[in-house]
Amino acid sequence: MEDTRHPHYARHRFPAEVTSYAMWLYFLFPLSLRMVEEMLAARGLLVSHETVRQWALKFGQSFANQIRRRLPAPRDKWHLDEVVISIAGQKHWLWRAVDQHGDRARYSGSESPQCQATKRLLRKLLKKQGSAPRVMITDKLASYGAAKREIMPGVEHRQHRGLNNRAENSPKPTRRRERFKSAGQAQRFLSVHDQVANLFRRPANTDAADHRRSRAQAFQDWTEVTGAAAGF
Template sequence: MKKTCHPRYARHRFPAEGISQAVWLYFRFPLSLRMVEEMLAARGILVSHETVRQWALKFGQAFANQIRRRLPAPGDKWHLDEVVISIGGRKHWLWRAVDQHGTVLDILVQSRRNAKAAKRLLRKLLKKQGIAPRVMITDKLASYGAAKREIMPGVEHRQHRGLNNRAENSHQPTRQRERIMKRFKSAGQAQRFLTVHDQVANLFRRPAHTNAEDHRRVRAQAVQVWAEVTGIASAA
């Protein structure tokens, strides 16, 4: 395998292409670390699952930050939802926001499901996005209304369970990963993993109602962006 000279991979004995592929496999598909280890071995890259874990920790967030900067501007309609996850035998709540196109805007793992927690999510969203939405859609949890009135008083708020299917559906990949990983070990681990996971999913998300030709074109563009983000494009 050709070795890519990129400062990000200085002092790593494995080539950038192998590291990039390992991180991509781990965050893109519902695979355990040991599964990724075996898939890499089949490609002639002999590393341990612990090495894959360390690569994911070291490079994942940096890749996710670059993906976020390269994605199109989010839509003006935000869908917010929360789902319970068990961490160390304790109940936590995963709060997630997506736009009308299905792009995940942000996530926040918290131990509470109240107005204070909803305010934290809205403040985080506004800081990241830099602009308030035109419409905010949630279920009927009263905490959303209380938080919206304080943080985004001018935003239209629609509360109806049937309107929020897009946000509820966005939790399904998390449930898959939760099973593969045999639950998250801590709130911090869940926050770190899902922050990267959702951005990688955004990059490779297939737009609705596309034919096979458009799907291949969008996928090729995503692969090219990934190569640029990870620094392996310079090897071409």
């Protein structure tokens, strides 16, 4: 394995390839820190789970920001949904926004999905995405309609549970990772996880050849973002 010394990893004990591989495992797959430690150990790399955690804190958001700039702009149809998760024995709400091609963004919060909380969600999405959608699809929660009328009055709003399967299915990988200790930790993880997942997501309605090309491009982008390949 080549001992790459990218500027990101100055004064780090391990080569960049190890850090890149660990971050790829942790943020893309439903693995705990200790699982990543064991997978690295199977390859002869003695990296503690605490080191992996520190790498995630140091590099994760920077990687996510670079990936976001590389991905296409969000499409014009948003599917929004919310789900309750438990953090340290308390209820928190996880909000999901998914476009019609599957790219997603999520936000955690301690407030129940009343009108004021929903307004804050829509403002965050507008700021993050840069423009309003053409269509917003939600379930029949009343606060969506009230918030939409104030924040995005010109946007078409469709409320029907069956139309929102895309958003309702999006938290499945996260439900295997729900051992968050705080809402802040959840948000830090999700903000990186969703961008990595968007980068490596398989486009809909593609054949095997297109999927291989898409995956190869994703790995090339990952190498450029992290300064090292996601494997060795």
